[in-house]
Amino acid sequence: MTIQEAARRSGLSAHTLRYYERIGLIHAVDRNGRGHRDYDERDLEWLAFLTRLRSTGMSIADMCRYAQLLRAGAHTAEERRRMLERHREKVAARIAELTQDLSALDYKIKTYRETT
Amino acid sequence: MTIQEAARRSGLSAHTLRYYERIGLIHAVDRNGRGHRDYDERDLEWLAFLTRLRSTGMSIADMCRYAQLLRAGAHTAEERRRMLERHREKVAARIAELTQDLSALDYKIKTYRETT
DNA sequence: GTTTGACTTCGAGCACGCTCTAAGGGCGAC
DNA sequence: GTCGCCCTTAGAGCGTGCTCGAAGTCAAAC
Numbered sequence: 001m002t003i004q005e006a007a008r009r010s011g012l013s014a015h016t017l018r019y020y021e022r023i024g025l026i027h028a029v030d031r032n033g034r035g036h037r038d039y040d041e042r043d044l045e046w047l048a049f050l051t052r053l054r055s056t057g058m059s060i061a062d063m064c065r066y067a068q069l070l071r072a073g074a075h076t077a078e079e080r081r082r083m084l085e086r087h088r089e090k091v092a093a094r095i096a097e098l099t100q101d102l103s104a105l106d107y108k109i110k111t112y113r114e115t116t
Numbered sequence: 117m118t119i120q121e122a123a124r125r126s127g128l129s130a131h132t133l134r135y136y137e138r139i140g141l142i143h144a145v146d147r148n149g150r151g152h153r154d155y156d157e158r159d160l161e162w163l164a165f166l167t168r169l170r171s172t173g174m175s176i177a178d179m180c181r182y183a184q185l186l187r188a189g190a191h192t193a194e195e196r197r198r199m200l201e202r203h204r205e206k207v208a209a210r211i212a213e214l215t216q217d218l219s220a221l222d223y224k225i226k227t228y229r230e231t232t
Numbered sequence: 233g234t235t236t237g238a239c240t241t242c243g244a245g246c247a248c249g250c251t252c253t254a255a256g257g258g259c260g261a262c
Numbered sequence: 263g264t265c266g267c268c269c270t271t272a273g274a275g276c277g278t279g280c281t282c283g284a285a286g287t288c289a290a291a292c
Contacts, residue, residue, distance in 0.1 A: 003239080015281055018241085034288060036239055049224075056217045060279065081228035088221045091214055098211050101172045105204045108165075112197035119269080131251055134271090150258065152269055176249065233292105240287070246280085257270070262263105 006039040010047040017047075025050060025060065025067055056091045122155040126163040133163075141166060141176065141183055172207045 007014045017037075020026050026046060032038045053063050066083055069076040123130045133153075136142050142162060148154045169179050182199055185192040 013281080014239095016279090019280065022242090031240095034239075036288095052217050052220055054279095056214060056221070077228060077231070081225060084221060084225050084228065088218065088225060091218050091221065095211055095214050095218065098172060098207055098214070101168050102204065102207050102211065104168055105172070105200060105207065109197060109200050109204060112193060112200065115193070129251075130269095132249090135250065138272090147270095150269070152258095170249095236289105236291080238288090241285090243283090245282070248278090250276085252275070253273090255271090257268105259267090259269100260265105261267105262265085 001039045003037045003039070006037075006044065006047070009044055011051065012047065020047075020050070023060065024064055027067075027071065053087070056087070057094065058087055062087075117155045119153045119155070122153075122160065122163070125160055127167065128163065136163075136166070139176065140180055143183075143187065169203070172203070173210065174203055178203075 001009075003014045003017055007017055010017070012020070017026075021029060021037075026043065029037045029039055029043060050063055053066070054060075062083070066080060069080050069083075117125075119130045119133055123133055126133070128136070133142075137145060137153075142159065145153045145155055145159060166179055169182070170176075178199070182196060185196050185199075
């Protein structure tokens with residue numbers, strides 16, 4: 001599929017897709033006869049995974065590291081798993097922090113409701 | 117108290133405290149005889165509140181807007197409350213999103229555990 | 233055959249939120 | 263008095279993650 005189609009389906013812009021490829025976050029996507037990028041379903045799955053890592057706050061640098069390990073082969077599976085586990089803990093901690101902040105916010109809003 | 121002490125107690129750097137003052141996020145802090153900033157407890161409370169807004173992802177621009185409203189007086193209380201309520205919804209949505217991402221991550225980690 | 237439009241690469245530019253530097257002032261310790 | 267240190271202001275610089283622009287290619291539409 002074309003870069004526009006991949007952009008539409010991944011929710012990323014075509015600019016961003018090219019950028020991700022440039023920095024090695026996605027492998028060199030197949031090119032068709034014209035030299036245009038030709039994405040397939042597996043590319044989209046990988047993009048969806050990346051998007052989830054991004055949305056949970058993983059840095060581009062760490063995602064690149066993960067992508068490198070993946071390309072390096074099966075012997076890096078354990079290190080990848082450890083990366084994900086460490087990241088998982090960060091996400092859990094972030095949720096806990098936000099949950100605390102949310103109740104502080106609720107408290108503050110309540111005082112506004114009472115005084116106005 | 118000195119800027120260093122305020123930095124230590126707020127968890128922000130002295131650079132950041134000056135920056136916040138410059139952009140109007142905190143009012144012009146009192147100066148002592150030497151022209152040095154002299155923070156008081158209310159300044160610290162305000163910084164703690166700002167820090168909480170920041171940590172929940174409110175932009176500096178929105179925090180400035182809130183600070184402006186606060187300085188404008190009691191008649192802006194309702195608008196401030198509405199700002200906080202809108203922000204509250206964003207935070208709640210973010211927690212929901214992260215919670216979903218967390219289980220996706222857990223699922224991925226589980227597949228790693230099973231295949232290695 | 234030329235216009236349109238989507239694609240290519242590569243590098244510059246931008247928004248955000250700091251973070252640091254330069255240049256200078258003032259005070260205490262020696 | 264001079265060294266050291268912390269403060270001041272104003273403005274430049276930086277890291278991150280895009281986002282955009284320039285210059286050029288190619289194929290289909292008219």
